[in-house]
Amino acid sequence: MKQRSTFLFSVLAFGLAFLYVPIFSMIFFSFNKSRLATVWGGFSTQWYGKLFSNSQVIDAAVLSIKIALLSATMATILGTMAGLALARFRQFRGRALMSGLVTAPLIMPEVITGISSLLLFIMMAEWLGWPGQRGFTTITIAHITFSMTYVTVIVQSRLAAMDMSIEEAAMDLGSKPWQVLRDVTLPIISPAVLSGWLLAFTISLDDVVITSFTTGPGYTTLPMLIWSKVKLGVTPDINALASVIVTVVAVGVAISAVILARADKRRERDIQMAIAANK
Amino acid sequence: MAESEPSPSQGDFIRIEGVTKNFGTFKAVDNVSLNIGKGELFALLGGSGCGKTTLLRMLAGFETPTAGRIFIDGQDMEGVPAYDRPVNMMFQSYALFPHMTVAANVGYGLKHEDMSPARRQDRVKEMLAMVQLSHLADRKPHQLSGGQRQRVALARSLAKLPKLLLLDEPLGALDKKLREHTQFEIANIQYKLGITFVVVTHDQEEAMTLASRIAVMDRGIIRQIGAPSDIYENPNSRFVADFIGSINMVEADVVRVDGETVEVSAGQLGAHVKVLAHGWSPGERASLAFRPEKVTISRKKPAGAVNVLKGKVQDFGYFGKDSLYRIKLPTGHVLSVNAVNAERVAAEKAVATWEDEVYLTVSPASAMLFRSEA
Numbered sequence: 242m243k244q245r246s247t248f249l250f251s252v253l254a255f256g257l258a259f260l261y262v263p264i265f266s267m268i269f270f271s272f273n274k275s276r277l278a279t280v281w282g283g284f285s286t287q288w289y290g291k292l293f294s295n296s297q298v299i300d301a302a303v304l305s306i307k308i309a310l311l312s313a314t315m316a317t318i319l320g321t322m323a324g325l326a327l328a329r330f331r332q333f334r335g336r337a338l339m340s341g342l343v344t345a346p347l348i349m350p351e352v353i354t355g356i357s358s359l360l361l362f363i364m365m366a367e368w369l370g371w372p373g374q375r376g377f378t379t380i381t382i383a384h385i386t387f388s389m390t391y392v393t394v395i396v397q398s399r400l401a402a403m404d405m406s407i408e409e410a411a412m413d414l415g416s417k418p419w420q421v422l423r424d425v426t427l428p429i430i431s432p433a434v435l436s437g438w439l440l441a442f443t444i445s446l447d448d449v450v451i452t453s454f455t456t457g458p459g460y461t462t463l464p465m466l467i468w469s470k471v472k473l474g475v476t477p478d479i480n481a482l483a484s485v486i487v488t489v490v491a492v493g494v495a496i497s498a499v500i501l502a503r504a505d506k507r508r509e510r511d512i513q514m515a516i517a518a519n520k
Numbered sequence: 521m522a523e524s525e526p527s528p529s530q531g532d533f534i535r536i537e538g539v540t541k542n543f544g545t546f547k548a549v550d551n552v553s554l555n556i557g558k559g560e561l562f563a564l565l566g567g568s569g570c571g572k573t574t575l576l577r578m579l580a581g582f583e584t585p586t587a588g589r590i591f592i593d594g595q596d597m598e599g600v601p602a603y604d605r606p607v608n609m610m611f612q613s614y615a616l617f618p619h620m621t622v623a624a625n626v627g628y629g630l631k632h633e634d635m636s637p638a639r640r641q642d643r644v645k646e647m648l649a650m651v652q653l654s655h656l657a658d659r660k661p662h663q664l665s666g667g668q669r670q671r672v673a674l675a676r677s678l679a680k681l682p683k684l685l686l687l688d689e690p691l692g693a694l695d696k697k698l699r700e701h702t703q704f705e706i707a708n709i710q711y712k713l714g715i716t717f718v719v720v721t722h723d724q725e726e727a728m729t730l731a732s733r734i735a736v737m738d739r740g741i742i743r744q745i746g747a748p749s750d751i752y753e754n755p756n757s758r759f760v761a762d763f764i765g766s767i768n769m770v771e772a773d774v775v776r777v778d779g780e781t782v783e784v785s786a787g788q789l790g791a792h793v794k795v796l797a798h799g800w801s802p803g804e805r806a807s808l809a810f811r812p813e814k815v816t817i818s819r820k821k822p823a824g825a826v827n828v829l830k831g832k833v834q835d836f837g838y839f840g841k842d843s844l845y846r847i848k849l850p851t852g853h854v855l856s857v858n859a860v861n862a863e864r865v866a867a868e869k870a871v872a873t874w875e876d877e878v879y880l881t882v883s884p885a886s887a888m889l890f891r892s893e894a
Binding site: 404406407409410411412413414415416417424425428429508511 | 580581582601602603604607608609611612613615616617618619628629631632633660662663676677680
């Protein structure tokens with residue numbers, strides 16, 4: 242018995258170490274006084290100070306967040322519409338084709354998506370005169386196209402699990418299809434829509450490949466900035482930047498986990514009360 | 521239940537004319553014609569896949585007939601979408617809106633009615649009082665028990681006072697005790713409001729107790745329409761006889777016809793049996809049927825009776841008010857027989873017990889003959 246628990250414990254420890262040692266070593270070295278990223282030279286927070294006074298980093302972060310907010314929102318609207326169409330309109334011409342087309346970007350190599358987006362923008366600029374300059378708009382459009390796929394898949398699977406008679410009941414009670422969507426379908430799938438938005442937001446926020454293809458002069462997002470800096474060698478300020486990102490993400494995850502756990506508990510309690518009240 | 525109700529006004533409040541529904545090559549509903557009167561509590565009864573739910577969904581407007589027409593209160597329903605029909609439905613899964621309170625669920629359909637907010641609130645209160653849920657108005661559906669949800673669904677579907685209420689397996693998800701209670705409640709509400717109810721069910725007991733008339737469906741067609749007692753006592757076919765209640769059924773040949781009395785020879789019974797029937801001639805094949813409770817069981821040979829069979833008690837089950845016997849005939853065939861335990865005696869002193877020799881009597885009026893079906 243003891244033998245087995247030791248074994249299990251070491252497996253667990255190894256697994257956790259595999260996942261978290263790189264992150265913790267990065268955070269550790271972000272407090273390094275030395276200029277060399279991997280040689281310890283004493284404790285210091287100077288790199289954090291330098292980071293927040295570096296306007297290049299701040300600008301890149303602001304640009305990334307702007308693009309992520311806009312593209313996630315647009316991707317969520319379009320992706321939800323596509324998900325609704327695929328899940329609810331059982332038979333229409335080209336349904337299988339559309340389903341395939343919508344989900345293809347999930348498995349498409351990013352390089353391909355990047356190149357094809359770039360070519361499209363170049364051709365459009367030639368024939369339509371728009372977009373004249375690649376930058377914010379083109380990056381955002383490219384992000385929308387590939388992140389809406391994720392939203393579509395999430396919304397579609399939520400709708401597939403939803404009891405369709407709930408929508409029929411709303412229609413039966415006199416609601417026209419758009420009223421059913423507003424009053425019943427959207428409120429019920431809202432958690433899926435929200436998680437779709439979050440996923441689209443994170444995907445957009447950390448994308449390097451597609452952004453590199455579709456950006457123009459003067460538009461550098463945070464991941465691109467990190468990537469270009471690392472090419473010149475890992476410096477402690479990169480460690481500091483990455484540590485800030487990790488902290489922000491960890492806090493976000495923790496908060497949403499707490500909220501979810503509370504909602505679950507409340508639900509559980511309500512169900513217990515209902516059962517007890519009925520006895 | 522059905523007997524105590526006022527006889528519903530027959531008529532053609534709902535007219536279903538030659539309605540067919542195909543799903544691909546599958547005929548779910550096959551040329552069904554049916555009239556339902558105003559204020560009736562009508563049941564569509566059948567096994568799964570018999571087309572009863574499809575027919576209900578066509579009345580609601582969720583499916584369009586491939587052929588045929590449906591009229592509700594004289595209005596042709598062709599091209600009328602579900603949200604414009606004077607019809608509401610109570611769903612099998614209840615389909616309550618999970619993000620709305622009980623009161624909001626019940627009041628949802630009233631949003632589309634032209635009524636003042638105060639009037640609307642009154643109606644919601646009225647409906648909740650009717651199903652005895654006023655104290656739970658602010659709960660969410662997941663905070664309710666199954667029986668409470670069922671009543672919310674009923675209140676919601678009645679809130680708009682539709683001309684026609686459709687109920688899809690209304691008691692399916694309830695336990696036995698709650699079912700018995702609820703089916704009388706539904707019948708009472710129906711009587712109070714005078715709304716026409718059409719119930720879909722696979723449960724014959726539910727159909728028998730609830731409905732004033734029943735349509736027995738099988739593979740897309742209606743096999744028989746009638747009052748519950750009609751369908752039980754005078755089934756028009758082997759299928760209906762077999763589907764409703766339990767029955768002893770054996771193959772037989774018509775031997776002699778003497779006015780209303782038809783004498784058949786049943787090989788499995790090893791005897792000739794006389795049946796009151798008409799429209800038969802000697803030499804025809806038939807199915808002879810009689811219900812277990814129509815058979816008299818006795819230990820002494822009844823004097824002067826016709827259709828007496830001799831057998832041995834192979835098995836019996838004691839149910840309190842009655843017992844079910846399995847009687848093995850000399851031919852090896854086993855018949856089911858019900859006997860009411862009219863006297864208060866110990867089980868072993870009851871009508872008969874294991875290995876007892878008994879005599880079974882079937883009166884010619886209680887036996888039935890059916891033509892074999894393809």
